[in-house]
Every structure is written in C-alpha cells, then in structure tokens.
Amino acid sequence: MRVIILTFLFVFNLTGLEAQDRFRIKNKAGYSEEEIAPLKEAYELGLRALMEAHKEMDDIWETNKKGKEKWDLRMSRWNDNLNFTTWLGVAKEARQIRLAHRRLYKMQQAMDRKKVYIFFQSPDKSFNCKWSKHAWTVPKGRVAIHCCPQFMYLTKDHQSKAFVHEIGHESGLFFHQKVYWRRAAIRTAKERPIKAVKNPESFAYLVMEYYR
C-alpha cells in the first residue's frame, strides 16, 4: 500500500530564525554536519519558492470587488497565469480557486514553522524507507519529515520539491490520488482540475515554477 509519503523539510533565515532554531534533527543515519547542510539549503529554497507561489495566489485573490464581479476577476487572473493553469488546471468554478488559496496558505504555515523535525532514517531501521523512494511524513501533530538514505542522492531541486510535497501532506493533503510525477500532474490538471487542487504533487510542481 502506498501510504508512504515522499519528501521532507528545512529552513534557514527567512523569518529571522536561524537554522539551529528552526530544525530539530534526529540523525539516526549518523550523517555529518557537512552532509546535512545541503538539505537545509534545499529546504530553504523550497520554502522561498512556496512563499513566491503563495504571493502570486494572493495577487489572484485580492480585490475590492463583490459577488460575481469578484469571482470573474479572480478567475480571469487565474486563467491568465500559465503556472496555475498548467499545474492546477483552468479555473471553471470558484471552488478550485478557493481550495488552492487555502492550501497554499496552509502549506506556508506548515513549512515556515519554528520547529521542524527532520529524521534521517538509516535504511535497515525504517520499514517505510524500503517502500517509498525518498521520504515520508506522518501528517499528525508536529511537522516531521523522515528522510530515507535515497533522499541524500537527489539533486537539490528535487530535494526542495520533495520537501514541498511532504509539506503538502503536513498541511492536509493526505492522499496522492495516484498523481505522481510530472506527466501525471499535467494530465490531472487538464482532465480533473479539482483533483489537482487536492494532491501534493500538483502543488509541488506549481511551487517549483517559482524556484530560484
């Protein structure tokens, strides 16, 4: 059963917090500081991209207009935004925009957290690492991301994307709905946009559009 969740997290100095205040690292795999440092950076870059995506969502959302005019405006802004339409689908109903707005807010709340637990799992000790490729979370209680040994070999941008994906789980997107990787995410946005705004992979790809 693929209940296992891909990803992890890290943050630096975005809100004036130093990395050592941000993370609680449980280093079961016994990595050195040098090995862990790049993951912290990947987390930070993922968070920055998420903040950019959230800001863009707010630009779509904010208006003084009321009622139908308000939603017409939000919808036309959304549909003019290639990043949003590619990954979350063309907006045809208000619900899509409302769900995405709420989700991006919650993801930022989860990722930009004072205490983030990162567990570095050793291969033989973690059942979950045998089945999932990179990382997993238990979306309950504290924000905690478990990184498997394989995670260390991902490129930095993949690590950032994986962190954002896990943060999706940590902010209430519990299920993948069989949407994994780029091609499935694009197809879901086209064919089932409501499904796209309910799965972490779609949000992870959207956020990566703002990755610098």
Ligand SMILES: [Zn+2]
């Ligand atoms: Zn997942």
